[in-house]
Amino acid sequence: MEKDEISESVEKYFDIDPKKDNALINILNPNESCADCIVLNIGSSSIKFGVASQLEPFMVPNVIAYHREGRRIEEESKTRDTKHNPAVESIINSVESDLRRKLYLLIDPKMIKSQMNNLMGFKLFEESNCIENHFSMAMDDGEDDMARFENQLFSDIPEDYLCNKDFTFTKVSKLNPQKYFIGEEALSLHKNESYELFKPIRNGYLNVTHSTPAPICLDALELILKKSITEKLRIPEKNFKHFRCVITVPDLVNKKQLKHFANLILKRLGLKSIFMYQESVLATFGTATNYACVVDIGAEKINIACVEDGTIIPETIVRKNFGGDDLTNLLYDLLHRKKSLHYFPKDILNKDYPYHWNLVNKFKEIYCRWILGEREIIKRCTFWVHEKGDVPKKEITVNCSDCLQVTILSVFYPELIEAVKKDQDFHMLKNIDLYDFDFDPKEQEEGVDDMVQMLVEPLFCRQLMNLKKDEGEDQNPSKRSSKELIEAMYKFATLEEMICDSIMSITVPETRNKMASKILLTGGLVCAKEYIDLVDIIEDRMIHTITQIDKSIEKVDVIQVKDQDPRFFSWIGGSVFPRLETSKDMFIDREYWTCEPKQTLDQAEIEKAKKLAKKKAEEAKEFDDMKADAKVFAEPLKPTAKAS
Ligand SMILES: Nc1ncnc2c1ncn2[C@@H]1O[C@H](COP(=O)(O)OP(=O)(O)OP(=O)(O)O)[C@@H](O)[C@H]1O
Known part of the structure; x- marks a missing residue:
């Protein structure tokens, strides 16, 4: 297809009036061919979303309020009697x-x-x-x-x-109260309204508890995403099927949740295809760096990972369940x-x-x-x-x-x-088995694992292989079990200790040196750095701590990215992919995903699915070239119009 033809075909899926919606057209750039891809970064406090042709995403608070008779928005104080702690x-x-x-x-x-x-x-x-x-x-x-x-x-x-x-407080009709509100409207409900708030993501993962199993979290996300996409991006629901999706996922991969996300995007929302990639890697793409120690301080988690040439060095992932x-x-x-x-x-x-x-x-x-x-x-x-x-x-x-x-x-x-x-x-919380970072042989038997494998294999195999089973023998003592990983998320440490832990787990001294000299801060808290110079303080504390452990570290440098909001680095990295011709084959199609082997496929089809998964893994090898392209593409763009 010629470029103009592509542009035309993408543009027609938006519900936009060229005469009235000039401001929105300037933000969305729906005439660009990559506008057929929705990029999602689903965080604990907000969802950053937009089409890949945008310079910056829109944001919606990741919260929903359901109408519940007999409940009140203001919870009974579950904490202490006085406000003094x-x-x-x-x-x-x-x-x-x-x-x-x-x-x-x-x-x-x-x-x-x-x-x-x-x-x-x-x-x-x-x-x-x-x-x-x-x-x-x-x-x-x-x-x-x-x-x-x-x-x-x-x-x-x-x-x-x-x-x-x-x-203004969100207006609620007494006679016919709305079933739910999302985002700002949910947060602006008066305390006496009969609604109950729910956050579908907690600490970066689906907020699965005994009382809120995965389908409840997915229902909430589906409603939030549908409303946000239709209202802000002006893509009517009937046109979702024409759009691809790039979704950022946590560095520490939870297989079950990846599958849930794929189901959400392809089955529930009915988008055309999906591509997933880890947040830290995308943050390096979004800032046009080929390696960095990425320090992400979000709303409910701090995540640190050293990234080199588009791959996370698996043992460097440090994650804590606290944040802004x-x-x-x-x-x-x-x-x-x-x-x-x-x-x-x-x-x-x-x-x-x-x-x-x-x-x-x-x-x-x-x-x-x-x-x-x-x-x-x-x-x-x-x-x-x-x-x-x-x-x-x-x-x-x-x-x-x-x-x-x-x-x-x-x-x-x-x-x-x-x-x-x-x-x-x-x-x-840590007593509840919320996270599943191990392979489950039962899933493998049922064929479910093949599908998930297809999502994760090209990108995450190094990390998955790095996990040992909780029980049984393991030859490599440096590998951590999933139990240890979860335990570590609840242990408090200073920011400089976490960064040191991450860098010091690298075995090659040159790589350690490299990472210490390129620390990339991302996430909401970094927005505060104008007030107190976080950069200086981190460098100051880090050099003191790290040189005590490794004398060969020569310098500690926190890199500063100008003119870009640090909350959007991963999202911007995600928006680079659909621009690349080579990325087309990396997406997994809805047709393929929706016929789960367990339910609908016979043995021959399962074999076919396995072969396809293998092919995808092979394609991933060609991925390195694509990453080189991505770096060129990710050269900082000067925003002309900002999303509001
Ligand atoms: N200027 C600022 N100063 C301090 N904190 C800020 C500032 N702007 C945003 N934050 C905080 O950053 C956090 C949100 O960051 P971010 O958008 O990276 O999180 P998220 O992606 O929603 O969550 P997570 O990464 O935990 O899943 C919130 O706690 C928010 O209050």
Whole structure:
């Protein structure tokens, strides 16, 4: 087909009016041939999605609210009676003094107290003294001093960045309530509405528990994806069958979940074909690097892996089941500390009410990226808490300094995260067999494994072979069992220890050196790096830790990628594939996937399926050339229009 013909045929599957939808056309570029491929990055907090012809994806919070009579959005407080967390309180002082000792910008509260007392006549600097009130006090003399002091040490966040000023609760019809809401609408339900929230992904995997088996998680994802694709990408459901799909998957492969994802895309959503690839590898493609130690700090997980020429070095995968959302919980605790410099109407927020939790989360995201001036110690941040009906919204002013810094830097103080996690079901979870990283011989017999094998073999065989069985003999003691892998996800460690663990598990010294000199930060938390220079701090701590273990490491370098949102690296990497002519054969077609051998195929067909799987594995060998192409393609693109 000629290029124009392809473009035309792709464009017609979108429900777009060229006269009215100019802005959307500029974002989607539906006339490009790779617009026939939907790229999905399904995370614990949000789904990044879009067609491959976009420069950046759209995002939707990965949450659904189902209508349930007799339930309320605000959960009963399952944690503690007071908002004050004694576990955090007991260690925060030692963390703060360590941060001060290491000169990571924290302010000495005594210094502030004395400056305030001297310059501004505070009798006592304590929580009942609001800085806001103090500034309005008439001063007999020394006004210049005060103005200078104010200019130097304090400033307000500009109006444009004020958090949540215009907000409306999701409207629910009393007579005929909607069956479900997704994304922002679900998070904006008032606490008294009869809905129940559900997050289909937890710690990067399907949120499978005893009460929410896989089909429930898939139902939720199906609804979220259908609504997002039809509304944002304007692809009507009847046209899904014309679209291919690239989906990013966790580095640590869980075979069962891959199969679930393939079923979701090909059977439930009915897309044309699928291609899966691991997040860390795609992050290197998305940033046009051929090797790196990829450090992904997401909402509910931290994942580190060393990638070389499009392949993960399997023993380098380090995964922890905590992330940015735990930092939000920490910020909530810090704001509610007994002794704090923040002026916070303490009893307004309840973190078991999703709207309130989300407010604190937004507060973290907006203000943690704010840069303090040279001598500045406090930013005055404002946000609003809304109520339904005629109740006026409440303005909350927070004088922020330490709490924002401590929140972000807590990735270096896992004892703080542990204190936050203490009152959650964190440690109970590991007793449930949620993850399956081993081969199951029964599945092999049933022929199910052949299908999954087809998905994973070309890409993941090295990693799968690296896992030993929980029981029985194994010749290679360095291999980890799946039980050990799961256990490790729940062990706390500092960020620099995790990165060191990953790099030090490489046996070849040159490769270790290479990886230490190219650390790539990705994921949401990295967005905060403008505020405190995370890059410098990581380099600083890493060089100290790693050279103690391996003297041959010469330098530690965190690479900085300009003009790209670090949350989108993997998604951008995924959008590179469909642009390549050579990638066409890598996709697995719906027709093939939907005839499962167990149900519909006779022995001859099973043999045929096996042969095809083998052929796919052979094709993967040609994959190296394609990766070289991918690197060329992934040269950073200058965004012309951003997805909103
Ligand atoms: N500017 C910011 N400052 C601090 N944290 C931020 C900022 N922006 C986003 N985050 C946090 O990053 C996290 C989301 O990151 P990301 O989108 O990479 O996660 P995800 O892919 O949904 O989840 P996961 O990787 O755990 O499956 C959230 O906790 C969010 O609050």
